[in-house]
Amino acid sequence: MDALINDIEIIKAKTTKINDVDFDNLTFGKILTDHMLECDFKDGKWQAPKVVPYQPITLDPSAKIFHYGQSVFEGMKAYKDADGTVWLFRPLDNFKRLNISSKRLAIPELPEDYFMNGLKALLKVDSDWIPRNEGSSLYIRPFIFASGKGFHASPADEYKFIIACAPSGSYFSGEVKVLIEEKYSRSANGGVGFAKAGGNYAGQFYPTQLAVDKGYQQVIWTDDNTHEYIEEAGAMNIFVRINDTLITGPTSDRILDGITRKSIIELAQSKGIPVEVRKITVSEVVEAAKNGSLKEMFGAGTAAVISPISGFGYKNEDYDIPEMEDAYASFLKKHITDIQTNKSEDPFGWRYKVE
Incomplete structure (x- = not known):
């Protein structure tokens, strides 16, 4: 009817x-x-x-x-x-x-x-x-x-x-290992990387399949010019925790203004977690992995909310990221999903009731 x-x-x-x-x-x-x-x-x-x-x-x-x-x-x-x-x-x-x-x-x-x-x-x-x-x-x-x-x-x-x-159900299950991309780019300055355009994702599939063939689940995209800066993780925004500071790249022509990304930044700051929005170099992440100050990496997006990264590959070397008991990833994911599902207060006004 x-x-x-x-x-x-x-x-x-x-x-x-x-x-x-x-x-x-x-x-x-x-x-x-x-x-x-x-x-x-x-x-x-x-x-x-x-x-x-x-x-x-x-x-x-x-x-x-x-x-x-x-x-x-x-x-x-x-x-x-x-x-x-x-x-x-x-x-x-x-x-x-x-x-x-x-x-x-x-x-x-x-x-x-x-x-x-x-x-x-x-x-x-x-x-x-x-x-x-x-x-x-x-x-x-x-x-x-x-x-x-x-x-x-x-x-x-x-x-x-x-x-x-x-x-x-869940978008990802199990550990996610990623390969830092050295050749291909997701997007470029002046392009459509900030838009959710279908072609952005089509262009990701081939380099991602190359990474899958090497035993990884996803690609970490780097900048189109020098490949020196980390930008996104697969189809997600990326966060890196060095010591106790949570770092994510700034939005630009190349990087999607993720809604989950914005929520994580605001939530983390409200919980007293130090947050830096700045460019992240590959060399900084590799050095942090070597000296033990790299505590976490995770992707953030609507589908998975937060997807922890257990390790990454770069220049034919693999770097493991040990699992932490007090991980920011699990802490922040629980708080966001509790707000989404009306299990907790929503001090940010993010939740929208369908009436």
Whole structure:
């Protein structure tokens, strides 16, 4: 039966897939919910968004997404607390960053109410899909791509905005060993590294596979010019703990302004942990590993929240990072996930109740 939620048209799926899902054994991002939000840009404006059954989409072979790569996305999560209330974590930051990414790729920016009201309507329709299991959540993927037709190398005249959701377990499991990249770059000055553009990730896959073939799980990206500075860890921002100081690189044209990254910096400072936002040289990290002052390295992002790094490789040498009992990674991850899941107070105003 069709309906309206938050002024969003709802077209319900005739059947549900939820009864076939094992919520105790969720992989990441493989199973999709019954519905999705869909909104088209055409005739110079965004049309009314609507919630529809999750389904394939049909595109013309000349759709510009296939040829010129106009595509941006976000990653978010929804959580259910013990009372069944649904929460989001800093969703307006995701909305703002989606538009920052869109602007850089000449994609028309999206109205805030289309994003927020559409997302809330979708979560209400698929509320039963939000897991309550510890460590699980509903992963949310908003994305925009060029659907307009034609081979001319120019921005498209039509776009499609979709939000799809997947109940998911942990993103990473087990130890993560990384290889510091000496040749390939994730992004460059003046480029689109700060945007969540699909092409950024496509360009990572080949160097990452080379690292996997050598026995590592991920790559630590270095700057495009000299490869002297550590920038990101795979698809995540990176933090390094030297002695008791937590260090992360500044955002730039090349580095994504991660929402988890910002949260970690603010949380750590509030807990009295010394934080430095500055450039980090590879040689500084290698020297710290040699003299024992390198206490921790971890990646930070929406999917994994915090992913500890157990060691790294550089110039054919491996460096182990011993596990610490009082690790910042576990301390900060617990505090952030407790806020996200409404298990603790939220002094920062990050948690967003879906009503």
